[in-house]
Amino acid sequence: MATLNLQNITKSFGAAHVLHGIDLAIKDKEFIVFVGPSGCGKSTLLRIIAGLEAATAGQILIDGVDVSDAAPVDRGISMVFQSYALYPHLSIYENIAFPLRVQSLPETEVKAKVGKAAEILKLTDKLALKPGQLSGGQRQRVAIGRSIVRSPKIFLFDEPLSNLDAALRGDMRVELSQLHRELSATMVYVTHDQIEAMTMAHRIVVLNKGRIEQFGTPMELYHHPATKFVATFIGQPNMNLVQASVLGTTNGLTVEFSGGQRMTLPVDCTTATVGSLVDVGIRPENLMLGDGLSMTVRVVERLGGVAMTYGDMPDGTRICAALPGDTPVAEGAVVGLGLNVADAHVFDASGAVMRRLNAPTLVV
Amino acid sequence: MLIDRYSWPQKLALYAAMAVFLTFILLPFLEMFRTSLSPMSHLFHAPYEIWSDKFSFDAYFAMWKKVPLLGRYIWNSIFIASAVTALTMIFVIPAAYAYARLDFPLKNLSLGVFLSVNMFTGAVLLIPLYRVMNTLGLLNTYWSMIVPGVAFLIPTGIWLLRSYLEKIPRELEEAAFMDGASRLYTLRRVVLPLAVPGIMVVGVSVFIGAYAQQYLFAITFNQVAELQPLPAGLNQFIGYQTVEWNQMMAAALTGVLPVMIVFLFLQKYLVAGLTAGAIKE
Ligand SMILES: Nc1ncnc2c1ncn2[C@@H]1O[C@H](COP(=O)(O)OP(=O)(O)O)[C@@H](O)[C@H]1O
Ligand SMILES: [Mg+2]
Numbered sequence: 001m002a003t004l005n006l007q008n009i010t011k012s013f014g015a016a017h018v019l020h021g022i023d024l025a026i027k028d029k030e031f032i033v034f035v036g037p038s039g040c041g042k043s044t045l046l047r048i049i050a051g052l053e054a055a056t057a058g059q060i061l062i063d064g065v066d067v068s069d070a071a072p073v074d075r076g077i078s079m080v081f082q083s084y085a086l087y088p089h090l091s092i093y094e095n096i097a098f099p100l101r102v103q104s105l106p107e108t109e110v111k112a113k114v115g116k117a118a119e120i121l122k123l124t125d126k127l128a129l130k131p132g133q134l135s136g137g138q139r140q141r142v143a144i145g146r147s148i149v150r151s152p153k154i155f156l157f158d159e160p161l162s163n164l165d166a167a168l169r170g171d172m173r174v175e176l177s178q179l180h181r182e183l184s185a186t187m188v189y190v191t192h193d194q195i196e197a198m199t200m201a202h203r204i205v206v207l208n209k210g211r212i213e214q215f216g217t218p219m220e221l222y223h224h225p226a227t228k229f230v231a232t233f234i235g236q237p238n239m240n241l242v243q244a245s246v247l248g249t250t251n252g253l254t255v256e257f258s259g260g261q262r263m264t265l266p267v268d269c270t271t272a273t274v275g276s277l278v279d280v281g282i283r284p285e286n287l288m289l290g291d292g293l294s295m296t297v298r299v300v301e302r303l304g305g306v307a308m309t310y311g312d313m314p315d316g317t318r319i320c321a322a323l324p325g326d327t328p329v330a331e332g333a334v335v336g337l338g339l340n341v342a343d344a345h346v347f348d349a350s351g352a353v354m355r356r357l358n359a360p361t362l363v364v
Numbered sequence: 365m366l367i368d369r370y371s372w373p374q375k376l377a378l379y380a381a382m383a384v385f386l387t388f389i390l391l392p393f394l395e396m397f398r399t400s401l402s403p404m405s406h407l408f409h410a411p412y413e414i415w416s417d418k419f420s421f422d423a424y425f426a427m428w429k430k431v432p433l434l435g436r437y438i439w440n441s442i443f444i445a446s447a448v449t450a451l452t453m454i455f456v457i458p459a460a461y462a463y464a465r466l467d468f469p470l471k472n473l474s475l476g477v478f479l480s481v482n483m484f485t486g487a488v489l490l491i492p493l494y495r496v497m498n499t500l501g502l503l504n505t506y507w508s509m510i511v512p513g514v515a516f517l518i519p520t521g522i523w524l525l526r527s528y529l530e531k532i533p534r535e536l537e538e539a540a541f542m543d544g545a546s547r548l549y550t551l552r553r554v555v556l557p558l559a560v561p562g563i564m565v566v567g568v569s570v571f572i573g574a575y576a577q578q579y580l581f582a583i584t585f586n587q588v589a590e591l592q593p594l595p596a597g598l599n600q601f602i603g604y605q606t607v608e609w610n611q612m613m614a615a616a617l618t619g620v621l622p623v624m625i626v627f628l629f630l631q632k633y634l635v636a637g638l639t640a641g642a643i644k645e
Contacts, residue, residue: 052538073544085539089557099543101553150543 002063002076002153002186003028004049009058011044011210018044019210022058026188031180034190035197035233036207042190045207046156049188050079062153073102078147079156082163084139086131086146092118093127096145117145120182137168148183157189161196173199194234198222206230223359228351231281237308239345240319241279242293246272253346253354255280258315261292265344267354278354281345284308287321289329290338295319297333311335393617400424400614407609424618427611430601433589437597438619441578444506444593445623448513448574449567455518456566460525461551465537475526478519490584497585508585509593513577517570524569528562529555564633575623594619 004026011019018041026032034042047053049060051072060068060075067075078099086095094101096117100110118124121141131139140160147155160176161169177200180187191197197204198218206213206221206229214226218234225231231239244255246269247262253269255278256262265280272278295311302308302325309321309329321337329335342358370378399407401419428434462468463475493512494503502508532555540550556563579595586592594615601612627634 050542052541071544072542077542079539079542081535081539083533083535085533085535087536087554087558098540098545098553102540102543102545102549146539146543 001028003061004154004186004188005059005061005064006045006049007059007061009045009048009055009060011041011048011053012056017210019048019055022210022212024205024212024215026186029184029186031177031187031189031200031202032205033197033201033203034188034205034207035192035194036213037233038192040207041210042192042207043158046079046158046188046190049154050077050156051075052079073150076153077156078150078152078154079158080140080143080147080160082159084131084143084163086139086142088131090130091127092123092129092131092134092142095131095142096123096127096149098146099150113149114145117149120148120179121145136164137172140164140172144179148179153185155183155185155187157187159191160189161191162193169196176200195236198234204234206233208233224353224356225281225345226353228279228281228347228353231345231347231353235283237284237320237322239281239283240287241281241347242313242317242319244278244280246274246276246278248274252341252357253278255346257293257313258317259294259313263292263341263344265341265346266357267344267346268357269346269354271348272354277349279347281347282339282343284320284322286339286343287319287323287337288339289323289327289335291336292338293319294334294336295321297329297331297335300329300331309335396613396617400610400617402610404606404608404610423608423610423614427601427608427615427618430608430611431597431615433592433597433600434594434615436590437592437594438622440506440591440597441575441593441595441619442622444509444513444578445571445574447506447510448517449571451510451514452517452521452570452574453563453567455514456521456525456570457556457563458551459518460522460529461555463522463526464529465534475519475522479523482516482519487580490580494584502585504586504588504591506591509578509581509591512581512585513574516577517573520573521566521570525559525562525566528565529559532558561633564630568627568630568634571623 004024006022006024009019009022010017022045034045036042044053048055051067051070055068058068059066062075062077072079087098090098093114096114097110100113105113114127115124118127121144123138123141123145126134126138126142131142134142140163143160157176161172164172173196176189189196189200201218203215203217204221205215208229214221214230216224221230221234225234225239228241232241242257244257246253247256248254248264249269249272252264252266253272254262254264257280263280293313295309295313297309297311299310300307301310305325307323307325307327307329309323309327311319311321313319319337323329342356345356346354348354398414398419400423401421402416403418403420403422406413406416406418431437463471497503497508497511502511536554536558537550540554545553578593582593582596583599586596598612598615601608601615
């Protein structure tokens with residue numbers, strides 16, 4: 001059992017305000033991913049949860065108990081660092097055993113626990129080696145091994161895969177998800193990679209400039225991004241944003257694009273005013289050849305199943321469409337792009353979303 | 365690596381520069397050695413002869429009779445320098461760690477003050493030091509040569525080791541802290557083992573410093589012949605009529621020989637320590 005509650009956490013380094021009032025309720029056994037661009041405060045927030053950094057204000061509650069002033073080990077938290085932080089002079093066995101040595105456990109117990117961790121992480125035949133003799137992925141596993149021997153209630157990971165190559169990252173994502181199921185512990189995982197966030201998280205916290213932009217399941221974030229920032233951050237390739245002006249707000253939002261095309265989008269437009277400018281967000285995978293926006297094709301990337309088609313609208317706005325792989329589009333051609341109006345997202349001038357009314361009902 | 369390749373004119377220049385440098389450093393040693401082999405009658409012989417068949421190791425045997433306590437002096441030298449080094453390191457290691465990792469008031473100022481003490485050579489402070497030694501009753505003991513040696517070597521030792529400790533990744537200590545390790549446990553199990561090359565470098569430089577300082581403190585604070593280190597003991601080769609230069613040089617070389625042999629064995633660590641941190645793994 002481990003729930004984690006953050007209440008109004010703020011953090012400043014001198015005059016630099018890094019976190020502004022973070023509130024978060026994480027449930028038992030959840031896999032939570034903090035995602036956001038570099039420098040948004042993810043590591044700082046994680047280090048505050050860990051107890052390596054003190055919050056300037058706010059409380060941290062684990063299972064309802066305020067642990068804001070407790071040492072990391074008393075919080076029942078362990079952490080895997082981005083650099084792995086393995087002790088280069090100690091063997092893999094001693095690296096994994098380190099937390100147990102600190103508690104001065106008897107050797108038989110140490111041996112049993114290290115052996116079990118090594119088995120879970122497939123390191124049994126590496127125990128006598130030094131960290132320098134292992135590959136990146138194996139070092140990563142040692143770091144995880146050291147974090148699990150103590151059987152903590154909550155695991156923290158700070159960009160654990162960022163030092164691995166792409167193929168290994170894919171494998172480790174699967175292994176980590178599996179590990180989470182095996183240990184059935186609460187995990188908080190930091191990454192700047194939205195694919196890691198989408199694939200591993202039960203729920204994602206999108207951070208931007210020290211604030212939570214949105215907290216929700218991957219598909220919630222995908223279908224109902226709360227802000228323009230989340231919309232462009234989640235989803236690969238990025239969502240297209242096309243400016244349009246508001247013509248009417250009855251029975252949906254009627255907008256006119258700079259090329260003169262008009263559409264009525266089924267969104268909650270109670271806050272919209274006629275004549276104001278909005279950003280219409282359209283995911284590349286929701287565009288198809290047809291009537292609607294016009295695009296001069298610049299580059300076509302044929303990936304097999306899809307043809308990523310990049311081009312410009314007449315007013316210069318860049319746009320990308322993920323078309324079926326065999327679509328006969330040529331570079332330099334002018335094509336029309338249609339969309340199902342229910343798929344369009346609309347953001348007001350402040351970047352806030354006007355909620356979509358006919359979005360798919362979520363199955364996950 | 366490709367970047368290490370030098371063209372042959374560059375190599376030539378490098379070797380030439382190294383040759384000049386080594387000549388300056390090694391020539392005095394060669395001259396010492398030559399002098400130690402010459403008979404006294406040959407020493408002031410003109411013209412200068414690099415080699416002569418009158419050369420012999422006689423001085424290396426005669427010196428023990430001329431100065432019966434010579435063995436004792438050599439031992440004293442090594443003992444005092446080792447004691448200074450050991451004591452200095454006991455103070456330097458925790459202090460350097462504190463300066464590298466902890467935050468405390470007046471951190472930079474205090475280190476600056478320590479270092480500025482080093483600006484004064486021991487010579488300037490001899491008279492006040494003499495009074496301190498006298499008050500503490502340390503005159504004419506080993507302590508009178510050890511204590512000031514330690515005091516003068518601590519600041520640079522802290523300075524050197526601190527910059528080495530700063531290169532040990534902070535995350536290693538944070539990981540230990542996460543696992544419940546105390547500062548001292550982390551220092552013992554993580555930081556010190558990783559700092560061995562740096563500690564070696566600082567230890568050796570402290571030892572050399574201690575060896576070099578001995579003379580001044582010995583002739584000022586100690587009158588007991590049995591406690592004198594070698595540099596002070598060498599004075600005894602200066603007689604009323606003549607100076608036994610050949611024996612003096614022989615004694616000096618014999619005195620530094622054990623130290624040099626130890627350094628040869630430590631070389632591996634020294635090179636590792638001096639270049640550590642230059643490359644990030
Ligand atoms: N110890 C520190 N002192 C001063 N500023 C810091 C410190 N740690 C982090 N910061 C600043 O806080 C901001 C957030 O950093 P961080 O949490 O590491 O971001 P992220 O992990 O999301 O990339 C950055 O602007 C960084 O410069
Ligand atoms: Mg970070």
